[in-house]
Every structure is written in structure tokens, then in C-alpha cells.
Amino acid sequence: MNINNSIRIEGRRIRLPKVGMIKFHTKQIITGEISSVTFRKKNSGKYYAAILCKDGPIKSSKKNRRSCGIDLGITNFVTINTGEIIRFPEQNKIKHLDKKTRRLHRSLSRKQPQSNNRQKNKEKLSRGYEKIHNTLKYHFYKIAQRLTEKYQIICLETLNIKNMLKNRKLSKKIQEKSWHMFVEILEEKAEQRGRTIIHIDQWYPSSKTCHKCQHIKQDLKQGEQTWTCPQCKTILHRDINAAKNILQEGLKTKQVNNKK
Ligand SMILES: [Zn+2]
Secondary structure (H helix, E strand, O other): OEEOOOEEEEOOEEEEOOOEEEEOOOOOOOOOEEEEEEEEEOOOOOEEEEEEEEOOOOOOOHHHOOEEEEEEOOOEEEEEOOOOEEEOOOHHHHHHHHHHHHHHHHHHOOOOOOOHHHHHHHHHHHHHHHHHHHHHHHHHHHHHHHHHHHOOEEEEEOOOHHHOOOOOOOOHHHHHHHHHHHHHHHHHHHHHHOOEEEEEOOOOOOOOEOOOOOOEOOOOOOOOOEEEOOOOOOEEEHHHHHHHHHHHHHHHHHHHHHHO
16 A cells, blocks of 8 residues: 555554655545545645545456445435335434534624634634534445445436425435435445446436336325325335335336437
8 A cells, every 4th residue: 555655554644755654534444555645724724635546446246236226315314125224324413513513603703803713713613514524424435335335236316305305303404415425425436336326317206106006196295104005005115115116217217228
């Protein structure tokens, strides 16, 4: 893990040319050969390093040549067609940080311009935003890692925030930001690993369609977590049913694209 020995990682320290050894903190395991390190100073006064490594391509085995459909929500953050549900990560911690930053944001407007207190407050606020961002990013990477490890093709719904169930615990801003961030990270990971992401049409009624008989229940209410299909009488879990439909629809879209 070094370029001619000029950049080196030893435990929790990084060696840089001209600078020497400095302490650093990371939650990710750095593997492969380091090809570059870029530094950036954030508004909070902290330095961040982006470490670019060359890692060998991941061999695809028969095992991971599988496909899945995922439904994105807020309490059930990711629901996979297999029935697996991944909850929104660290909801309480994010909620707490979100409250804190909103309070700081309000008090900032009451501070005298160019005062010391204002500057301090600003830095605190930046640190708060960074903490939220980093916590989410860390967990989203882990989820994306798992999904791309297991599946070759991942079908997703194009995000339609207006139709999403609201979660009163988290602010709207964080919910929206989270989805976009997660999809971005998932796409990035998929590209690195040679996986395919299929976005299905945002108007496709994935929640209202019964995956067994394709009957569409037009009057499905937002709060209904389970419903019984009036036609085939199957009891359906809202999010798992949606994920199953997303998979079916996604694979259909893929076939159409392949024929073109
Ligand atoms: Zn049905």
C-alpha cells in the first residue's frame, strides 16, 4: 500500500511526502495500492483526505449472478424482494444531531455579524452537518457494499419523494438527502464492481400492484402496511410486494433494452 514508499499507512498514521507521519482517523478498511491522496479543508477546520487505491477486479461467481428488487422507504429504508428489511441507520443519533444543528442554525441568526461568537457558532454548525453526513455515508456504504456483493443486477424505483410515506422522526431535508446519497453511493459501488442498476419508471404503481396476479388496487392508502389482494386474496406486505414488483418490472425493462 504505497507509492515508492512516499505515501504509506501504518496503523492509524499516514506518511506523506514532505509532511511526514500524521495521525488520521478512518472507519473504512483501506486495501489495494494507493495511487493518490487528496486533501481538503472543511469549514469546520478539519482536514479530510480522499485516498484513491487500485484494487483488483472482483471475480464474479455463479453465486452473485443474481438479481434483486429494492424498495426505498424511510422507516424501512431498504426492502429487498426476498423479504429482508434494512432499517434506517442510526435513526436516533441522526434525529439528535438534526435537532442540534437546527437549533444552532436558529441561534446563528441572532448573533452579531463578524463577532467571535458567530464564528464559533458557524464552526459548530459545520461540524454538526459533517457528522450527519459522515454517519449516513458510512452506513450507506456498508449497505451498498452488501447489496453489490450479493447481487449482479439491482432494480430500483426512480425516487418520487412526494409519494413517500413521511417519517415524523426525521426532517424532510434529511430524508430526501439520504435517498439521493444512498442511490449515488449504490451506483458508484455497482460501477466499481461491474454490477447493473436498473431504474424503473417512476409512474409504475409498484405498491398498488399485486405481484401475484397483477391486480391494481387503486384505493390503497398511504398508511396501509399490509393489504389483501381483492382478486387473488393474497396477503401482501406493502414494501416487500413493491420490491417484488420492482424486480419483475426491472427485468422486463432490461429485456426490452437488450432487444434494441
Ligand atoms: Zn392478487
